[in-house]
Amino acid sequence: MHADFTPDDALNYTSASKEFRINVLPTHAYITNYGSDSVSVIDTTEKTVTATIPVGKGLSGVAVNSAGTKVYVTNSDDDTVSVIDIASNTVIATMNVGNAPEGVAVTPDGKQIYVANSGSNTTSVINIPKTAISNVGVGGNSFGIAVNPAGTEVFTTNSKSDSVSIIDTLNNYNVRRVTLDAPDKIAVSPDGTRVYATSPERNSVYIIDTDIYPVTATVSVGKYPFGVAFGHFRDSVR
Template sequence: MALATGLTALASLPAPASADETRQARQVAYVTNQGDNTVSAIDVASNTTIATIPVGAAPTGVAASPGGTRVFVANNADNTVSVINTATNGVIAIIPVGAGPTGVAVTPGGTRAYVTNSGDGTVSVINPATNSVVATIPVGATPTDVAVTPGGTRAYVTNQADGTVSVINTAANTVIATIPVGAEPTGVGVSPGGTRAYVTNQADGTVSVINTATNTVIATITVGTTPSDVAFSPNGTRAYVTNRADGTVSVINTATNTVITTIPIDGAASGVSVTLGGTRAYVANPGDGTVSVINTATNTVAATLTVGVLPTDVAIANVP
């Protein structure tokens, strides 16, 4: 996740959600602004900011609960997680975790949130019912991001400093495998079917594809410069990889593990999330304080939205 400076106000053209998406509960994109300690809440249907939420110091990772009622924000500089109530867009809890929290993921059942602590090589496990840490799991060096399988039985953690991924058994909260990947792995995402985990390796410009049945790397895909994050389309046929240093998004065909197009993005692409209907991908751009909205049918930028300073990550909540 990148640090950059500057905030440029850009005119934006609305890119409305599809009819299928607007019939669902309201979708809101939550964007962490690392440079001004806020989270921007963007209404996906209108691409307008509906709230700017003060959180902790240097917010980085963000994840929404499956029910859409809560959003968890990892505050890297003050070692806390802020919990946002999506009904009011206010912070209802502040949870102390480990040193330098960076990434966060919530289990499909919503009963646990996993937070990577880059400063002390651990993962904090939060019980959202009590907003308290119930376990601390040692992993590799400089854990950066985490993703949970659709079944909720495994969590995959990227360890940036030692080039590995730790696999956590969520029932026991223990590491059951350590997988060598590329150089400086940062982002990780698990496919909707749960059969693959994609890992962005920022130092060598690749994505490692892990078979979750065997916990082995079965493919290595060359993408752009300094790949940062990855998100899947709901049907799992496409993976979107942000390349921070060259300001692009690589679109991967997951059936062939090949890049089918590269989309230019303004302002150093960092975090990425795809809407529930799959028609849009939202990309946080720390270089210019914006979010790029990609039309996934055309793989073009449909809108550029101004948010806060150093937007780093984005999560989309299906708010009741």
């Protein structure tokens, strides 16, 4: 499970399974239902489903903006991203992106949405509010994606190319690539100094130093690790 904490302390949890993804606000959770092409909204206080929202086909990633007003869902079979208005729990826009979109991440200011396209070796950049879309070339089979807390860099995993691509959000340019074996999911530490990438093929987690960008450690874990999580703690964990 991947946990991403937005600036207003909303909790964004994403599971490693493609069958469902979870994104959580303080009062509601948004679950992508891969088998029924819908998003379930759960009231976390009452523990009940309050809405079921039809979206595209082959749901994968989900992210909530830091303002708590929009939910972004990738539809891998339709090559689209659905935009859900939280106030009305309805889809207000559907945007075409690259082939087989998987992960999705939102910058802390909510002005840019990044989508990892596993089938086209690109990351789509959606600029808000104009929804202008551009594509940045990355490696093969891009699945995981994460934005650093400062909103200045985006990290995408490229499992087929054995690398992590680093995108500068100012110019949306692929500024560098870090080599590592078959990365899948990815997360940035709360202080932005480390990036953690899982490798199911190597049963390992790679740790990247964001000051100098080499892999500084490889940690052996259990079989087929997919998700990676970070939370906010009183003492920063590295």
